[in-house]
Amino acid sequence: VNERELVARLRAKATSVPGLVLGIGDDCAIFRPRAGQDLVFTTDLFLEDIHFRRASSTPEQAGRRALARSLSDIAAMGASPRFCLVSLALPAWADTKWFDAFYRGLLQLAREHRMAVAGGDLSHAEKLVCDVMICGSVAKGKALRRDGAAPGDVLYVSGPLGGWTHKEMPEPRIALGRKLVGKASAAMDLSDGLSLDLHRLCLASGVAAKVDCEPPRLPGATLEQALHDGEDYELLYTAPENVSVPGFRIGSIVRGRPGRVSFLGKPLPPQGYDHFSRNRS
Amino acid sequence: VNERELVARLRAKATSVPGLVLGIGDDCAIFRPRAGQDLVFTTDLFLEDIHFRRASSTPEQAGRRALARSLSDIAAMGASPRFCLVSLALPAWADTKWFDAFYRGLLQLAREHRMAVAGGDLSHAEKLVCDVMICGSVAKGKALRRDGAAPGDVLYVSGPLGGWTHKEMPEPRIALGRKLVGKASAAMDLSDGLSLDLHRLCLASGVAAKVDCEPPRLPGATLEQALHDGEDYELLYTAPENVSVPGFRIGSIVRGRPGRVSFLGKPLPPQGYDHFSRNRS
DSSP states (O other): OOHHHHHHHHHHHOOOOTTEEEOTTSSSEEEOOOTTEEEEEEEEEEEBTTTBOGGGSOHHHHHHHHHHHHHHHHHHTTOEEEEEEEEEEEOTTOOHHHHHHHHHHHHHHHHHTTOEEEEEEEEEOSSOEEEEEEEEEEETTOOOOSTTOOTTOEEEESSOBOOTTTOSSOOOOHHHHHHHTTTOSEEEEOOSOHHHHHHHHHHHHTOEEEEOSOOOBOTTOOHHHHHHOOOOOOEEEEEOTTSOOOSEEEEEEESSSTTOEEETTEEOOOOSOOTTSSSOO | OOHHHHHHHHHHHOOOOTTEEEOBTBSSEEEOOOTTEEEEEEEEEEEBTTTBOGGGSOHHHHHHHHHHHHHHHHHHTTOEEEEEEEEEEEOTTOOHHHHHHHHHHHHHHHHHTTOEEEEEEEEEOSSOEEEEEEEEEEETTOOOOSTTOOTTOEEEESSOBOOTTTOSSOOOOHHHHHHHTTTOSEEEEOOSOHHHHHHHHHHHHTOEEEEOSOOOBOTTOOHHHHHHOOOOOOEEEEEOTTSOOOSEEEEEEESSSTTOEEETTEEOOOOSOOTTSSSOO
16 A cells, blocks of 8 residues: 555545635645634644553544544534544555545444545554644634633533543534524633543633532443543533523533532542543542 | 643743634643635654754754655645644653754744644554644635646656755745745645656546656755655646646656556556555555
8 A cells, every 4th residue: 555545535535615726736735714713722642552452443443533533632622523634644554445444434423414534644653643724614713612611601511421431432512502693701621530520621711610410321331430530522601691502511610719619518639531640540 | 750840931032923822731622723825734743864864953943854754735725824732752762852853843833823722632652652743724615736737738857856855954944935826727735756756646636747857956866766765755746738837847747547657668657655555566
């Protein structure tokens, strides 16, 4: 397999989306923004033996998860995904069959959200490296940020937690994120666990939070997992009491030392996943 | 060193650019495009032992080169860089001092081009992984593409070639690219060597090319290196005979089998760098 063949395979599978003037095959992709829209950008690494193991997921699942990580960030902004760039370094074991299956999984999720693969980079490495950048769009000034939570706001999660080992077919909350635009005061993706991510949301907003009930959790997940595990592909968000939003109420935003979080009346220190602690703390 | 500290260090060093509504620290960066502009996007991997070796470059040089690779693609479109996202997976040997120096080199080049680091991702890995996505802007419909070369056009390179082992301080041709807008009929970055990249430009444009003089080369570079080595950070472009553009004339575009290239009257097969041949062919 050579680079030109791989690029030709990708081009053949590329889909077109409004605004994408030029996709795979030139030095850059060209996108023509619509007036009245802001663009949002995120990128997420997906690394062998860090974010997935070859032995425990199919290439289709790996491809889907590589895209889902970034899509969840787009959902958290209330945006709609438009296109992605996929950087991929393939190890010797990743043959054409594996590559095709990986892209099949990735493109299936891309199609579900009507987004294009507009470009990327190809290289080789000892372990598989994938980095997915997504560009999304949202009405001007309407993106959901982390820094808008205010004392008195209600705190929500979008679904059951504790699922990082369970979800082989993640469904990023794009539709929900779009519904929250103009309603939620703050939102973020639950990527590193509720305790750490809620701490971050509170820090960004300069507020404290109290979680006053057990968060909903996936079948088989313990309370510890629901509080501290990451990669849930769910959203954490706040809205004023008088604004109706979908989701599970788990507490409220309060005045207090920025970043302080309590759970059932006791302090809940941030214990989620930090990539530089080398393991779960 | 932990993730939050690293992100805080990056935020402190972040610069602001027009249109960047929100940079490092949320789920996504937010960018507000200007009317009448197209946006261009590229991403390039920069991998330890593939694109650089720890022993033979300083961290500042590595950081600069990680960004320069993508900047060269932006130059090839005739665009101005606006912001980048930097994904980085650090091995155990990359301590805070190394990280700071790597970013110093990257940010120095970013400042020279008035662009911001708007976000990215951090993780860890056995070998250093870096992926740099850049968003640039160009007047609507004016981006330089590979597919516009026509028989009779003159063929140019922007500078001396054969430098992939020599250039520790690459200077992407952003200023030149902008000058070519509205003048060049096609342009691309010389990333994989003249013979392979010219072949690609001709394929995209459905034309052939003849190189009728030796290309300019860097001191110490052989003719073979000038024809086949990559990572020159120079541009390859074409323009009609009656249009004046800066650069070195090396030949012309002719009718013929798409992709066919000749050098001093003999066929020049594409021999540049293919990432999946595992070595230079």
